[in-house]
Amino acid sequence: MKKEVIYQLISITCQILFIDYFILLTLDSISKGFVSYYLNMQIFLWLLLIFSVLFIFLKKKTSK
Amino acid sequence: MNKIIQVYRITLISLSIVLFIVILWQYFAISGTWEVRYNFSSEPNLITELNPLGRVTERQENLKTGDTFQIMSGEPVYFNVSAPRSFDNAKVSLTYTNPSQKIIELGLRKSADWIFDLKPLENKFIDDSNWYRLTQDNLIFLQKQKDYSSVDDFLANLPKDKKIAFYNYVPRYNYSMDNYLASDQTLEIKQSLRGRQEFYTYLAKDENMDFSFSWDDSNKDTADTLMIKVYKSDTQIYDDGSNQPENKNIFLTDLGGGLYKIILEASDDVVFSQIKTRQQYLVLKNKIYLAGSGSADVYTNSDTLLFYTNNFNALQNIQIAGQEFNLNKIEEFLKWKDTNSELGDFKKIAVNNADLLMQGYGYFSFTPNSFFDPDYNFDTINSDTNIELYDYLLAGDYSSPIQEPRWKIASQEFDLTGVPGDRKDLQFTLSAPGLAEIKENIAVKEIKVVFQRPPLSLKNIWNKLIAKIK
Numbered sequence: 053m054k055k056e057v058i059y060q061l062i063s064i065t066c067q068i069l070f071i072d073y074f075i076l077l078t079l080d081s082i083s084k085g086f087v088s089y090y091l092n093m094q095i096f097l098w099l100l101l102i103f104s105v106l107f108i109f110l111k112k113k114t115s116k
Numbered sequence: 117m118n119k120i121i122q123v124y125r126i127t128l129i130s131l132s133i134v135l136f137i138v139i140l141w142q143y144f145a146i147s148g149t150w151e152v153r154y155n156f157s158s159e160p161n162l163i164t165e166l167n168p169l170g171r172v173t174e175r176q177e178n179l180k181t182g183d184t185f186q187i188m189s190g191e192p193v194y195f196n197v198s199a200p201r202s203f204d205n206a207k208v209s210l211t212y213t214n215p216s217q218k219i220i221e222l223g224l225r226k227s228a229d230w231i232f233d234l235k236p237l238e239n240k241f242i243d244d245s246n247w248y249r250l251t252q253d254n255l256i257f258l259q260k261q262k263d264y265s266s267v268d269d270f271l272a273n274l275p276k277d278k279k280i281a282f283y284n285y286v287p288r289y290n291y292s293m294d295n296y297l298a299s300d301q302t303l304e305i306k307q308s309l310r311g312r313q314e315f316y317t318y319l320a321k322d323e324n325m326d327f328s329f330s331w332d333d334s335n336k337d338t339a340d341t342l343m344i345k346v347y348k349s350d351t352q353i354y355d356d357g358s359n360q361p362e363n364k365n366i367f368l369t370d371l372g373g374g375l376y377k378i379i380l381e382a383s384d385d386v387v388f389s390q391i392k393t394r395q396q397y398l399v400l401k402n403k404i405y406l407a408g409s410g411s412a413d414v415y416t417n418s419d420t421l422l423f424y425t426n427n428f429n430a431l432q433n434i435q436i437a438g439q440e441f442n443l444n445k446i447e448e449f450l451k452w453k454d455t456n457s458e459l460g461d462f463k464k465i466a467v468n469n470a471d472l473l474m475q476g477y478g479y480f481s482f483t484p485n486s487f488f489d490p491d492y493n494f495d496t497i498n499s500d501t502n503i504e505l506y507d508y509l510l511a512g513d514y515s516s517p518i519q520e521p522r523w524k525i526a527s528q529e530f531d532l533t534g535v536p537g538d539r540k541d542l543q544f545t546l547s548a549p550g551l552a553e554i555k556e557n558i559a560v561k562e563i564k565v566v567f568q569r570p571p572l573s574l575k576n577i578w579n580k581l582i583a584k585i586k
Contacts, residue, residue, distance in 0.1 A: 060121050068128045072135070079139070086143055086200050089152070089161045 059110040066103045073100050143200045148571035152197065153564040157184040163563050164196045166546070181522075185212075188558040191548040192223075195563060202532070202539035203567035209527040210546075211520075211562040214238060217548045218499045220558065224530045225543040232545045236284050236514050237526040241503050243516045255285070258509040270508070276492045278507040283497040285512030290349070291318075291375040291490050293397075298323040303398060305391040305482050308408035308470070310334075311384040314377065316479070316490045317395040321373035326394040327366045334407075335385040342386055347377040375490050397488045399479035406470035414465045415487050418476025419454040420500045421465070425472040437463035443472065451553075453500060462487065499550035523561055 073096050080087035087093070142150065154163035156175045166172040171190030177183070197206075208222060218240045223232030247258040252267040264270040274280065274289055298320040319325060325346070333340045344364055346354035354368060366378075380388070387407045391398075406412050409429065423434065423443050434441045434452075441452045454463070462484070465474070474480070477498055481487035495501070503509065517526035532539050548558060570576055 057120065061124055064121065064125050064128060068125075068132055072132050075136070076139075083143060083200055084198060085161050087139060090139060090142065 055110070055114060059107075059114050062103055062107050062110060066100070066107045069096070069100045069103055073097065144572055145201055145203070145567065145569060146572040148569050150199065150201075150203070150567045151564065152199070152567075153562060155184055155562045156186055156560075162198045163565070166193045166195050166560060168193070183522075183561055185559045185561040188546065188548065188551065188560060190552045192545045194543060194545050197542045197544065197563075197565050199540050199542070199567055201569070203569045204533070205529060205531050205568050206542065207527055207529045207566045207568075208544065209525055209562075209564040209566075210237060210560060211523045211525050211564075212558055212560045213523055214558050215556040216240075216554055217551050217556075217558055218501075219497070219549060220526070221547040222526075222528050223545040223547060224532075224535070225545070226534045226536075228536050232547075233530065234545075234547060235528040235530070236511075237528060237546075238517050238524070239283060239497075239511065239514060241281075241497060241501065241509065242283070242511055242514060245503070245509070247509070254513050256509075256511045256514055258511075260507050267510070270510070274492075274494070275507075279493045279495075279505060281495055281497045281501060281503065281506045281509045283509065283511040284514055285510055287494060287510070289492075291492070292373075293318055293488070296320055296373075299394070299396040301394075301396070303393050303395065303483070303486055305398075306389075307406060307412050307482055309388045309391075310405040310407035310473075311386060312382055313380040313388070314401045314403070315380075316397075316399050316401060316488075317376050317378065317393070318397045318488060318490075319371060319373050319376060319395065323371075323373065324394070325366060325368040325371055325376065327378065328363065328390075328392045329365075329380065329388055330363045330390040331382070331386055331388045333385055334387050338385065340383050340385045343381040345379045345381065347379070348374060350377075396486065398486045399481045399488060399490070401479055402477065403473070403475050404480040405473045406467060408470050410470060412467045412470050413482070414467065414474070415462060415481045415484055416465060416474075416476055416478055417462055417487075417489055418478030418480075419461075420477060420498075421452045422449045422475040423452065423472055424449045424475075427471045430469045430471040432468045434468075435464075435466040437461070437465075449475075499548075 076087050076091065076096065077093065080093065141147075152162045154160055156165065165175065166186045166188060171188065171193050173187040173189070175184060175186055178185075210222065214220060217238075219236070220238040221234040222237045223234040225231070226233050242256055242258065245258050247260050248262045250257040250259070250264070250267055255267050257264070257267045257270060271287075274287060296318060317325070329342075329344070331342055342364065344354075344356040344366060345352055346366070346368065348371070353371070354366070356364060356366070384405070404414060406414070421436065423441070424447075425431070425443065426447050428446060430443070431446065432443055434443055436452055437454065437456070439456070443450055454461070464484075477495065479487065479489055495506075497503070497509065515527075517524040532542070535542060546560075551558065
């Protein structure tokens with residue numbers, strides 16, 4: 053039950069981070085670096101990767 | 117369980133929306149103000165590093181204090197600022213250290229050419245002065261002796277017999293020569309001159325302006341032109357209306373007496389082989405570019421001279437007021453500074469081989485008798501100025517930098533009207549004349565730019581839409 057909740061939360065985080073990251077990346081390239089002046093896109097990417105790894109890991113666990 | 121997930125989802129989506137709103141709010145500068153800063157700690161983004169390398173170091177860090185900065189050892193240096201939208205004005209603030217550079221100026225490039233609108237950042241002549249100080253409106257007036265009780269009194273009657281230094285201020289006065297009488301002699305200048313010329317001459321009330329210019333195009337591959345303009349008190353009174361490659365004469369009558377400026381607009385490919393005039397007095401301002409070969413004598417009142425040549429044959433020993441100056445490098449400005457004579461003394465420059473450029477802070481003539489100083493004893497202050505030789509200093513639009521424990525902060529505001537293009541990419545310059553000659557350098561820690569434009573209100577959007585439709 054608990055694992056299922058965590059899996060769901062991480063899944064949502066992953067989806068939203070993924071959408072946000074690509075929208076921000078597009079806006080950044082359109083605005084010639086304006087977005088990356090305010091946001092560190094590298095940190096954003098790392099967060100996305102960490103949550104993606106967690107998501108895959110939990111997906112495997114829950115499917116077992 | 118579903119409720120927790122639902123709340124979490126809504127929270128994350130809301131946070132994302134807030135993030136996008138904040139970024140778009142900044143991007144469109146809805147409040148009318150947008151600020152950008154760069155402290156040299158990371159890769160540059162909207163503000164570039166100072167450049168070119170050679171005049172500035174790479175980014176550096178003080179490991180004790182954690183301060184990051186670039187060190188400026190030559191000038192001018194440049195930086196660019198990218199704004200998301202076009203703004204009306206920009207206030208630029210610099211955090212820096214400056215142990216000994218007398219004058220630092222900040223400029224904004226306002227034309228496609230490399231011409232910058234320079235404004236003062238720091239002037240140590242004013243900041244370190246212990247002279248009597250008066251401030252009025254945006255003027256700072258310093259007096260060695262306390263002769264005036266207000267700036268207005270001083271400006272109402274500028275003392276022409278005193279030595280006055282101006283900074284960032286153009287004094288208004290009418291130059292007049294007492295007891296001047298027109299001459300019937302012809303002044304003939306056979307020394308070849310290259311490029312744009314800015315002459316000053318003086319006319320009696322009933323005297324005609326009479327000049328003839330003979331010129332050649334030294335580069336036949338490109339068609340070069342010459343245009344003549346005559347000014348009185350900065351108002352253009354004559355334009356020859358032609359840029360044809362031919363010898364030109366000016367004969368103007370009924371001008372009235374006074375000081376006149378004659379500008380010959382030409383590129384450096386144009387060489388003037390002969391100038392003839394019926395005017396007695398004829399001087400060139402700040403610059404003289406001798407062309408051809410052979411010896412030449414020139415007279416000046418400038419206390420500092422810069423020499424430049426790109427011709428090996430023009431490397432030589434130049435006699436200046438009895439002193440010898442060795443011009444031993446090509447394609448480099450070499451400085452001579454008068455250390456012996458009084459401020460603004462008239463001096464002779466004897467050149468053995470022409471084809472060199474001379475620049476100074478004053479006037480040049482070809483004969484001693486044709487020399488005059490249209491600025492009386494009024495000079496514009498520069499980094500080489502010996503301020504103790506002056507009686508007064510008047511500065512306009514200058515605020516001293518704010519002194520913090522280790523750094524200074526100086527600001528200047530620029531009107532962005534006239535900046536070419538969409539006004540989103542701005543180029544600035546930092547000018548510190550003479551910096552390469554002093555041992556202590558300028559460290560720049562932070563550049564901050566605050567842009568301003570009218571706030572984006574519904575009314576403004578509506579007005580813009582209507583204007584576009586019309």
